[in-house]
Amino acid sequence: MHKEPLLSIKDIKKDYVTGEIVTHALRGVDFEVHEGEFIAIMGHSGSGKSTMLHILGFLDTPSSGQYFFDGTDTTKLTEDDLAEIRNKKLGFVFQAFNLLPRTSALDNVRMPMIYAGIDEKIQFEKAKKALAAVGLSHRLKNNPNELSGGEQQRVAIARALINNPRLILADEPTGNLDSKSTEEIMGIFDDLHRKGHTIIIVTHEDNVSDHAEKIVRMKDGMVFERKISEKHEYIAHNKPRD
Amino acid sequence: MRFDTNKKNTAKKRFNLGEFKLLLSLSLQALETNRLRTILTTIGIIIGIATIIIVLSAGRGLEKYIIDQVEAFGADTIEVEMKIPNVSDMEMMSAMMRGAEITTLKVEDFEALKELPNIGNYYAGILGQFKTVYRNNSKTAMIYATTAGLTEIDKQIKIGQGRFFNEKEEKSQAKIAVLGYDLKEELFGAENAIGKSIKINQVNFKVIGVTEKRGGIFYFNYDKMIFVPLKTAQKQLLGVDHVIYGFLQVKDLSKTSETVADITSIMRKRHSLPPDNPDKDDFRVTSMQEALEMMGVVTFGITLLVLAVAGISLVVGGVGIMNIMYLTVLERTREIGLRKALGAKNKIIERQFLLETIIITGLGGVAGIIFGSIVVVLIEWVSGSLGYSFGLTITLDAVLLAISAALLFGIAFGLYPARKASHLSPVEALRYE
Numbered sequence: 001m002h003k004e005p006l007l008s009i010k011d012i013k014k015d016y017v018t019g020e021i022v023t024h025a026l027r028g029v030d031f032e033v034h035e036g037e038f039i040a041i042m043g044h045s046g047s048g049k050s051t052m053l054h055i056l057g058f059l060d061t062p063s064s065g066q067y068f069f070d071g072t073d074t075t076k077l078t079e080d081d082l083a084e085i086r087n088k089k090l091g092f093v094f095q096a097f098n099l100l101p102r103t104s105a106l107d108n109v110r111m112p113m114i115y116a117g118i119d120e121k122i123q124f125e126k127a128k129k130a131l132a133a134v135g136l137s138h139r140l141k142n143n144p145n146e147l148s149g150g151e152q153q154r155v156a157i158a159r160a161l162i163n164n165p166r167l168i169l170a171d172e173p174t175g176n177l178d179s180k181s182t183e184e185i186m187g188i189f190d191d192l193h194r195k196g197h198t199i200i201i202v203t204h205e206d207n208v209s210d211h212a213e214k215i216v217r218m219k220d221g222m223v224f225e226r227k228i229s230e231k232h233e234y235i236a237h238n239k240p241r242d
Numbered sequence: 243m244r245f246d247t248n249k250k251n252t253a254k255k256r257f258n259l260g261e262f263k264l265l266l267s268l269s270l271q272a273l274e275t276n277r278l279r280t281i282l283t284t285i286g287i288i289i290g291i292a293t294i295i296i297v298l299s300a301g302r303g304l305e306k307y308i309i310d311q312v313e314a315f316g317a318d319t320i321e322v323e324m325k326i327p328n329v330s331d332m333e334m335m336s337a338m339m340r341g342a343e344i345t346t347l348k349v350e351d352f353e354a355l356k357e358l359p360n361i362g363n364y365y366a367g368i369l370g371q372f373k374t375v376y377r378n379n380s381k382t383a384m385i386y387a388t389t390a391g392l393t394e395i396d397k398q399i400k401i402g403q404g405r406f407f408n409e410k411e412e413k414s415q416a417k418i419a420v421l422g423y424d425l426k427e428e429l430f431g432a433e434n435a436i437g438k439s440i441k442i443n444q445v446n447f448k449v450i451g452v453t454e455k456r457g458g459i460f461y462f463n464y465d466k467m468i469f470v471p472l473k474t475a476q477k478q479l480l481g482v483d484h485v486i487y488g489f490l491q492v493k494d495l496s497k498t499s500e501t502v503a504d505i506t507s508i509m510r511k512r513h514s515l516p517p518d519n520p521d522k523d524d525f526r527v528t529s530m531q532e533a534l535e536m537m538g539v540v541t542f543g544i545t546l547l548v549l550a551v552a553g554i555s556l557v558v559g560g561v562g563i564m565n566i567m568y569l570t571v572l573e574r575t576r577e578i579g580l581r582k583a584l585g586a587k588n589k590i591i592e593r594q595f596l597l598e599t600i601i602i603t604g605l606g607g608v609a610g611i612i613f614g615s616i617v618v619v620l621i622e623w624v625s626g627s628l629g630y631s632f633g634l635t636i637t638l639d640a641v642l643l644a645i646s647a648a649l650l651f652g653i654a655f656g657l658y659p660a661r662k663a664s665h666l667s668p669v670e671a672l673r674y675e
Binding site: 054057058059060061079080083084086087088092094098100101102103107111112114115116117159163 | 577582584587588589670
């Protein structure tokens, strides 16, 4: 591939200091993601895969190393700059859904647009469309506690996509879901990938990572294996959604 | 805030208006979604603010009440009252409870004292209780046997109908009476009382006047009394020739202390007492000026007490607001993390919480002032209907103090944790349990 990667990190380290004990969560990771890729980061708990995702999503800052995103060296950016990147160029999907409680599905999806300063009329239009795209047209006014786990995660995906992000980051998105909902959610990710979205998904489940094109395995804060998913082609071609 | 007029700033201002709209919708949405918590928080603030209002106005009212009561006797007077010699005040009180009487103080003493150059007028009096009858209505009433100078010195006794008795009538032992407003209503109802005859202890008296309504002061209720000329009452009703106290009007207040000394020495001479042994005195001289000065000390003490209590209620109310705001924000740390993950800048988060705090404490403050004022008005109304007036007043400074306290505590303790949370990395805030 000749194109510049969407993001690349070089020798990223992350240490956590608790009292006098220093935990090395990442011990120097190099990583590249190109536009349109679907990557699964795998590993056991404590392998550093979640820390990795948080740093890639600017939810946390590395202790050292370089991070280029969309052509910019992000290590020198201010908190406000990073907030803007999170708002306009990234979309997050969390294991625990992380929807605002007691807030309707529609308002949850509107939230990133509110922070982006988008006109209110457009906010409602786009949010409705986004919820329709994940099959929740009939759930606009429902609060999260009135939705099933699968439905909540679909609201979260609609929210992640609402500002047309360059990159979608998902942290164990199916960890709190039953197998049927898992299949539904992964079907949506397949779909997004097919439409050209760039996706990084953190998981420890094989049936989830099988949907990705590339699999990165981590252990003790380092990448120890990178490979092309064997089943990706099969899944992509045998489970079309449209 | 800058108010420059160049284009750049106009653009900036427009942006700020948009930002304010955004913050307002975020805040209102957050308050709406957490309706129960909003209401509970507001109730806490309402109680804190209402307490401050009530305590402050009660203190003010008490202070005013005490000063009014002293001033009712006339600030320019000197009181001479009978006293049991050689005993302490407490012993005298208990002796009087058992029925001890000092009969040495006479109206003639006051007539003599009136000759002093610095004394204008005087009145002296004694009280008694008798059955009073008009036709079929009878009442046991307090009889205030006094001299004609009463209404000149105690300006708060105002005659509504008819007139008060004069010195001539008093000297000639005329059997005439002036009725207190309430007593007239009780005996006569709507009927005109002037010129009518009533029986006090079976002696006929002609009603020549009715007072205006005044309300009770201390244990006295002038509205339920009958004013009768002193000599008449002494001879016809009480069968005594002494008085229990009298008031002398001072012409030049700057010479009050000299006048008090003159009165003391004249009284000692008249009562054949040693000139320099206060223990043997059968009277006591007090100038109201002195009393007011003493009251000044008392009211200053009350003011301090009120301030202390108000201070405590401020702290209690403030700590309440502080706790609520602190916990409210702390509990929303995860929410702050999520909002940051979705792209909210630190400033927007801080300002959203600040605006929420201002809305809550502002609403709570206003409601607290209204609630506190209602309680104050209610206390006044209930006490008023019982015949007392505490004169509780809601003052502007109390309101301002309460509001600024609410805002200060609310903002300080709402903003601090919000600021702290907004500066956490999103991941830390999201991890917060």
